[in-house]
Amino acid sequence: MSPRERTRLLLIRHGESEVTVKQIIGGDLACTGLSPLGRRQAEALGERYMQGYEPKVDALWASTLPRAIETADLLSPSLGDLKVHTHPDLVERRPGEADGVGYQEFGSLFEWTGDFHPHLPLAPGGESLAAFSYRTGQALYELVEGYPGTTMMVVCHGGVIDIAMRLFMGLGMNTQFVLWTLNTSITEFVTTDEPGVWRLVRYNDAAHLDGLPPRTEPTG
Numbered sequence: 001m002s003p004r005e006r007t008r009l010l011l012i013r014h015g016e017s018e019v020t021v022k023q024i025i026g027g028d029l030a031c032t033g034l035s036p037l038g039r040r041q042a043e044a045l046g047e048r049y050m051q052g053y054e055p056k057v058d059a060l061w062a063s064t065l066p067r068a069i070e071t072a073d074l075l076s077p078s079l080g081d082l083k084v085h086t087h088p089d090l091v092e093r094r095p096g097e098a099d100g101v102g103y104q105e106f107g108s109l110f111e112w113t114g115d116f117h118p119h120l121p122l123a124p125g126g127e128s129l130a131a132f133s134y135r136t137g138q139a140l141y142e143l144v145e146g147y148p149g150t151t152m153m154v155v156c157h158g159g160v161i162d163i164a165m166r167l168f169m170g171l172g173m174n175t176q177f178v179l180w181t182l183n184t185s186i187t188e189f190v191t192t193d194e195p196g197v198w199r200l201v202r203y204n205d206a207a208h209l210d211g212l213p214p215r216t217e218p219t220g
Helices: 018-022 035-051 066-079 103-109 129-146 158-169
Strands: 006-015 059-063 084-087 152-158 185-190 198-205
Touching: 006 129, 006 158, 035 066, 059 066, 066 084, 066 152, 129 152, 152 158, 158 185, 158 198
Parallel strands: 006 152, 059 084, 059 152
Antiparallel strands: 006 185, 185 198
């Protein structure tokens, strides 16, 4: 397989979100997009791509949550004004009744035993770890199988990137494996000559954030 025929997957975590600054769980109801710092982070990544050293992107995808769409919209001009395609199954783990609940409040409102029970929903009406893993894996599979030989940028979420790392590296859902994926960082996978085998090129590449504050101080 020549380098031009390889499928390349660039996973971008969205910029810092307003819900993170407010310290609330941000699903479809609560997410309102990026914080001012989050927009600066996305612009910095766009400037990095404008320099021409990164792989040329053929298609731009985003989850349907506002923080991901806004990040992708800010990146599009630096990628040749690519259209932003959205996929509902690229969203973060669905929180159900915990949507909009403060981090500090969560423990008093819901009985949570962590992810030791992978089929236990995060909150009533929400997703279990098992359901989240299956849904995310299926969505990524559809993309890489549907667009072979292309370079796809997928603007998504820390949880989605965690699942992708576990799937590509053959790790279990609740294997003791902790990631801390930075906002607007690049995680890159590419196919190899061996069918079904991918190579991890880089994880959490956030060199473009140099000089920016690490985060906005929480208001919640």
